[in-house]
Amino acid sequence: MFAFLIKRLLWLPILLNAVGIITFALGLYGPGDPVEVMLGPRSNPEAVARVRRELGLDRPFFEQYVLYVDRALHGDFGESLKYRGQPVGELITKRLWVSLQLNLASLALGMALGIPLGILAAVRHNSWMDFLIVAVLVAIISLPSFTITPILSYIFAVQLKVLPAGGWEGLLSKKAILPVIILSVGPAAVFMRQTRASMLEVLGQDYVRTARAKGLSSRVVLMEHAFRNALIPLSTIFGLILAGSVTGSFVVENLLAIPGIGALGVDSLFSRDYPVIIALTLIIASSYVLANTLIDLTYQYLDPRIRIH
Amino acid sequence: MGLRRSRTLEFLGHFSQNPLAVIGLGLVLMMVLAGIFAPVLAPYSFRAQDLNAVNQAPTWAHPLGTDQLGRDQFSRIIWGARTALIVAPATVAISLLLGVIFGALAGYFGGWVDALVMRLADIMFAFPGILLALFLAATLTPRVDNWLKSVGLGDFVKTGYASFLVVTMVLGLVGWPGLARLVRGQVLVIKEEPYIEAARAVGLTPGRLLWHYLVPNALPPVIVTLSFGLGGAIVAEATLSFFGIGIQPPAASWGRMIIDNYTLWRTYPLLVWIPGIIVGAIQASFSFIGDGLNDALNPRIGR
Numbered sequence: 001m002f003a004f005l006i007k008r009l010l011w012l013p014i015l016l017n018a019v020g021i022i023t024f025a026l027g028l029y030g031p032g033d034p035v036e037v038m039l040g041p042r043s044n045p046e047a048v049a050r051v052r053r054e055l056g057l058d059r060p061f062f063e064q065y066v067l068y069v070d071r072a073l074h075g076d077f078g079e080s081l082k083y084r085g086q087p088v089g090e091l092i093t094k095r096l097w098v099s100l101q102l103n104l105a106s107l108a109l110g111m112a113l114g115i116p117l118g119i120l121a122a123v124r125h126n127s128w129m130d131f132l133i134v135a136v137l138v139a140i141i142s143l144p145s146f147t148i149t150p151i152l153s154y155i156f157a158v159q160l161k162v163l164p165a166g167g168w169e170g171l172l173s174k175k176a177i178l179p180v181i182i183l184s185v186g187p188a189a190v191f192m193r194q195t196r197a198s199m200l201e202v203l204g205q206d207y208v209r210t211a212r213a214k215g216l217s218s219r220v221v222l223m224e225h226a227f228r229n230a231l232i233p234l235s236t237i238f239g240l241i242l243a244g245s246v247t248g249s250f251v252v253e254n255l256l257a258i259p260g261i262g263a264l265g266v267d268s269l270f271s272r273d274y275p276v277i278i279a280l281t282l283i284i285a286s287s288y289v290l291a292n293t294l295i296d297l298t299y300q301y302l303d304p305r306i307r308i309h
Numbered sequence: 310m311g312l313r314r315s316r317t318l319e320f321l322g323h324f325s326q327n328p329l330a331v332i333g334l335g336l337v338l339m340m341v342l343a344g345i346f347a348p349v350l351a352p353y354s355f356r357a358q359d360l361n362a363v364n365q366a367p368t369w370a371h372p373l374g375t376d377q378l379g380r381d382q383f384s385r386i387i388w389g390a391r392t393a394l395i396v397a398p399a400t401v402a403i404s405l406l407l408g409v410i411f412g413a414l415a416g417y418f419g420g421w422v423d424a425l426v427m428r429l430a431d432i433m434f435a436f437p438g439i440l441l442a443l444f445l446a447a448t449l450t451p452r453v454d455n456w457l458k459s460v461g462l463g464d465f466v467k468t469g470y471a472s473f474l475v476v477t478m479v480l481g482l483v484g485w486p487g488l489a490r491l492v493r494g495q496v497l498v499i500k501e502e503p504y505i506e507a508a509r510a511v512g513l514t515p516g517r518l519l520w521h522y523l524v525p526n527a528l529p530p531v532i533v534t535l536s537f538g539l540g541g542a543i544v545a546e547a548t549l550s551f552f553g554i555g556i557q558p559p560a561a562s563w564g565r566m567i568i569d570n571y572t573l574w575r576t577y578p579l580l581v582w583i584p585g586i587i588v589g590a591i592q593a594s595f596s597f598i599g600d601g602l603n604d605a606l607n608p609r610i611g612r
Contacts, residue, residue, distance in 0.1 A: 011428075018432045026444050126326075134600070135329055142593035144544050146551050146567060147585025150574040158575050250439055251548070265440055266552070269447070277440075285435035 001300070008293045012286065017069075019285040020278060024065050027274040034081050034272040055081075068278070078275035082268065088279045092261070096246060096283070099253070099260035101171045103245030105180045110187025110241075115234070117188075118195025119227065125200060133192065141189035145251040149182055153256075166257040179256050183249055187241055194237050198230035205229075235298045243291030246283060323605035330601025333594035340591055343387045344394030353381040355388035355561040364577050376570050376580055386587060388561035393543045393591065396477055396556075400542040401535055403481025408488025413519050413527070415489065416496025427493070430486035438483055439548060445479045446554045469560030476555050480545050484538065491534055495527035533603045540595030547588050563588045 027034075035051045036043065052058045056067065071078065077088040114137075121133040140148070156178060157165035164175045171180075202208060203226055211225045212218075246261065253262035261280065268276035324330055343350060359379035367374045373382035415426035433441075453475050454466050465471055499505060500523060508522055547564025549555030551571075556562035558569075563584040570580035 011431075015428075015432055015435055019435055022432075022436075023444075026448055029448065131329060135597075138329075138596050139589065139593045142540070142544075142596060143589035144547055144551075144564075144585055144592075146548070146571075147582065147589060150571075150578065150581050151585070154574065154578045251551070265437070269440065269443055277444075281436065281440065284437045284440075288435045289431075 001297075004296070005293070008289070012289050015289060016282055016285060019281055020069070021065060023278045023281045024068070024274075025061070027272075027277065028061055028064075034274055038081050038271075072279075072282075077279040080268075080273055080276050082271045082273040082276075088275045091276065092264070092279055092283065095259055095261050095264050098168060098258060099249075099262060100245060102176065102179055102183060102253075102258065102260060103241075103249075105171055105176070106183035107187050107238075107241055107245060109180060109184035110189075111191050111238075113184070114188040114191025115195050118192040119199055119222070121192065121196045122199030122203065123222065130196075134196070137185075137189040137192050140185050145182065145249060146255065148185065149252055149255045152178060152182060166255070168258045168260075179252055179258060182252055190237055190241070191234065194233055195230060198233045199226060202226045202230045232299065232302050235302060236295050239291045239295035239298070243287045246287045320605050324601050327597075327601040327604060329597040330604075333597030333601070336590060336594040337598065340390045341394060344391040347387050347391045351381075351384035351387040353384040355385050356380070356559040357384075364573065364580070366579070373583055374577075374579055376566070377573060377577075378569075382566070382580070382583060385561040385566055386563070386584060389563040389566060389584065389587075392473070392556060392560060392562040393546065395473060396480075396546045396562075397539045397542040399473075399477040400480040400484065400546075401538045403477065404484035404488055404538065405531075405535065407481070407485035409492050409524060409531070411485065412489035412492025413496050413524055416493040417500060417515065417519055417523060423493070426489060430489050433483070433486040439545075442479050442483050442545065442549060443552055443554055445482070446475055446549055449475045449479065450554065469557040472555065472557040472560070476546055476549055479549070480542055483545075484542070488531065488534060488538075491531060492524075492527050495530060496523050499523055499526050529606045533599050533606065536595050536599035536602055540592035540599075543595075544588060544592050547584075 033048070035048050035055070035057065039047060039051065049058075056064060059067075068078070075089065077092075080086045080088055080091055083091065117133050117137065121130045124130050143151070153165045156163040163178050165178075167175050169175050208221060208225050211221045216225075249260075250262040250266050252258070253260040254266050257263075264276065265280050267273070268280070357380060359375065361379065362371070362375050363377050363379040365371055365375040365379075371381050371383065373386065375381055376385070411426045411430075415423040450472065454471055457463070457466050457471050462471075505518065505522055508518055513521075543563075546555055546562065547567070550562045550564030551568045553568060556565050558565065566584040567581050570577065574581045
C-alpha cells in the first residue's frame, strides 16, 4: 500500500505537467489574442506589441511554460489579464471557498435525499414506488442546468417572490437556497441510482438470504448485511463528487451571479484570461488525482478482498 | 439459431417489462422520426422570420409560439431534432471507435501499452470536461471554417452546418476515456476465459482474436453506456451551443434556441423552457433505456 501511495504521488507531477502543457498550448494557439481582448478591438498595434512583450507572451512556447512552472512552484501563478493587478492565486482562493461551501452543502443535501430513496426503491423493486422515485429523479436530473435554473428562478423569484434570483452573501443567507437546491439534484439522483443498483445486487446475494433465513429482522438484514456492502460503490461516487466540488458549476454559478470557481472559469475563458484558466485547470486536475487516491484507499478499507498495487 | 432467438425474446421480454424504458424508447423514436421527416413535418422553415409576430404565446398558427425574431418555435424544435439526430450518433461513434481501440489494446496487451493508454485516459479525466470542450471548440472553429473556405466550401460555412463537424469532433474526443476504461476492464476478464485460450491455442492472430472474440463479448455493458452517452451528447451539444460555441446560426439546435432567447427568461419563459424540457426529456429517455438494457442484460440482478 505504501508503494501504491508513492506511485500515485510520483504520477501527480507528470499528470499536472501534461495538463498544464495542453492548456498552455490551447491558450497559445487558441482563438483570440488575450492582449487584444484586454486592450479592446481598436487598440493600436504598437501598444499590443508592447504589452505582449511586458507579459512575456512573445517568447517561445517552451520558455514561457518553464517560466510559468518555476513561478508556480514558488506560489506565484501570475496576474489576471482581465482584472489587472490581481494575483491569480488570490482571485481563485476567494472564489474557491464560495464554490466549496455551495457544493459541499449540495452534496450533503443530495446524499440525505438520494440514499434513503435508493434503498426504498430497491426494497420495493419493480413496484410503482420504485418507478415513481426513479422517474421523478431521473427526469429532474436530465433537465440541463441552464433549464432548471431559469425554471426554478421564474417560479420562486419572479412569480412567488419568496427567494432572491441571484447573488451571494454566504451559505447561511437566503440567496444560497436556490443554488443549493439546484446543485443537490445531481448528487441526489446519482446517489439514488447507485444505492438502488448496488442494493439490488447485494439483496440477491447468498449471505443476505442466509441472514434472512436465520430469522434476523428485516431492518437488521437491510442495514447491517445489505447496505454496508452496498456502500463500496457509493464511496467512489462520493469521492468523485467531492473532487468535483472544487470545480464549481459553470452554468449555475454563471446564471445566478455567484462569485465561485465555475463563474470565474467561464468568465476567464471568454476573456481569454489564460493565467486564470491554467491555474484553475491545474487545481481541478490535482483534486481529481487526490480524490481517486483516497477512493482507492477507502475501497481497501471497506472491502478487505480488494488489494491495491 | 434457436438458442440465439430465444435469448433475444428473453431480452425483449425483460426490456418490455420496464415501463420507463418503453416510454423512453417511444420518445426517442418520436425524435428520430421528427428528425428524419423534419422538412415534411415542420410547418415553417427553421430560418423563416416573421417580424410582425415576435415573442408570441402559443396559437393555432404557432403551436409553441415564436421567438424574438418571429421564428416558429415548433418548427425549430423539429429541425433541432435533426441536429441532435446527426450530432449525437456521430459523437458517440467517434468516442466508441477510440474507446474500443484503446481499451481493447490496453486490456489485451497489458504492460506499457496498458500503462500508456490508461495514463492518457487519466489526463483526459483530470481535465474539467466542459472547460476542455469549450476550449477545444473555440480553438477549432475558426480553423475548420478557414480550411473549409480555402477548399471552396464557404457557402457551407454560412449555413452553420460546418459547426456540426467541430462539435462532433470535440465531444467525441472528450468522451472516449470512459469507454476505454470499460472495454479494458471487460477485455481483462474475458481474456482469461477458456474459449479465448482455446482460440489462441489454435493459432489465431491477436488482431482476429480481438476483433472476433474479445471485442464482441465485451460489448453488452458498452451498449448500456452508449445509451447514456447518446443522451449525454445531446446535452453536451446543447451546453456548447448555450455558450455560443456549438452549433452556429441559422442552423437550429435546442441549445441554440435557449441561448438565442435567454435574455427573455423572465418575460417569455416558454422560449427557454420548451427547448430545455425537450433536451431533458430526451436525456431522461436515454437514461431509462440504458437502465432497461442494463436490467435485461445483467444476469447478476435477481428477478
